[in-house]
Amino acid sequence: MAPHPSGAPAVQVTHETKQPFQGASDDKVTCVASAPPSPSRVPGNCAEAEGGGCRGASRKLRARRGGRSRPKSELALSKQRRNRRKKANDRERNRMHNLNSALDALRGVLPTFPDDAKLTKIETLRFAHNYIWALTQTLRIADHSLYGLEPLVPPCEELGSPDGSSLGDWGSLYSPVSQAGSLSPAASLEEGPGLQAPASPVCLRPGALAFSDFL
DNA sequence: TAGGCCATCTGGTCCT
DNA sequence: AGGACCAGATGGCCTA
Numbered sequence: 001m002a003p004h005p006s007g008a009p010a011v012q013v014t015h016e017t018k019q020p021f022q023g024a025s026d027d028k029v030t031c032v033a034s035a036p037p038s039p040s041r042v043p044g045n046c047a048e049a050e051g052g053g054c055r056g057a058s059r060k061l062r063a064r065r066g067g068r069s070r071p072k073s074e075l076a077l078s079k080q081r082r083n084r085r086k087k088a089n090d091r092e093r094n095r096m097h098n099l100n101s102a103l104d105a106l107r108g109v110l111p112t113f114p115d116d117a118k119l120t121k122i123e124t125l126r127f128a129h130n131y132i133w134a135l136t137q138t139l140r141i142a143d144h145s146l147y148g149l150e151p152l153v154p155p156c157e158e159l160g161s162p163d164g165s166s167l168g169d170w171g172s173l174y175s176p177v178s179q180a181g182s183l184s185p186a187a188s189l190e191e192g193p194g195l196q197a198p199a200s201p202v203c204l205r206p207g208a209l210a211f212s213d214f215l
Numbered sequence: 216t217a218g219g220c221c222a223t224c225t226g227g228t229c230c231t
Numbered sequence: 232a233g234g235a236c237c238a239g240a241t242g243g244c245c246t247a
Contacts, residue, residue, distance in 0.1 A: 039231090084224090084232095084233080085224085085225075085226095086226085087233090088224095088226095088233090088235095089224060089225080091235075092225085092235090092236090093223065095235075095236080096222075096223080097222095100222095106233070120219085120220065120221090121220080121221085128247095165223080167227075215247085
C-alpha cells in the first residue's frame, strides 16, 4: 500500500483505529474448522540451553529470557491459535466496517438524488474520482475566465452529449467516464479498467450534477 | 437462475 | 508476539 504522498491534499484518512463499531463484536464468529495451521514454527523447547551451559543458573537464565515461555501442550497451542484467529477476525471485521463507514461518508458528500439507489463501492469511488476531476476543471475554467484568458473548452452549446442528444439542464455535463482514453489527472493513476476519467470537455453548472453523469 | 454485490473468514506478509 | 493490510475463497441476498 503506497503511503500517502507527503504533498497529498488534506483528505484526512483518519486512522480511526478505535472507532467502536456496532456489530464488530463477535456476533458470528463461525470458526470454521480451521485449515491446517500455517507452517507453524514449532517453538523449540526453551529448556534447550543456548550453549551457555546451565551451570545451576537456570533461574537467572530463565529470568533473562522472560521465563514465561514454557513448552505448551498441543491442546494449548491449538487453543491459542484459535483465539488469535478469532481476534484477528474481529479486527478484520472492524477494519472493514471502518472502511465502509469512510465510504459512506464519501457517499454523503457526493451529489446524488435521494431516490437514487445507493452507490456501490466501486461506483462511489468512480463517482468521487470523476467528481473531483470535474470540480477541478470548474476551478480551472473559472480561473481562466477570471483573468480573461481563452476558455479552455468550447461553450456548452458546442458540446454534444455522447448520445447526441441535446443539452438540457442535465445534459450540460455529460458522462465524463463513458469515453475511452483519459486526459485527466487520473491518467497518472494506475487505474484499473473502471477508473477512467473524463476524456472530454465538461461544461459544469452548479447543481447540475448527477451521479450517473460521473459513473 | 445467473450474475452482481457484499460480509466474513482465512492465511500470508510486512511492520512495530 | 501481535497488529495492519491484503487478496482469495465462500456463502448469502437481491435483481433482471
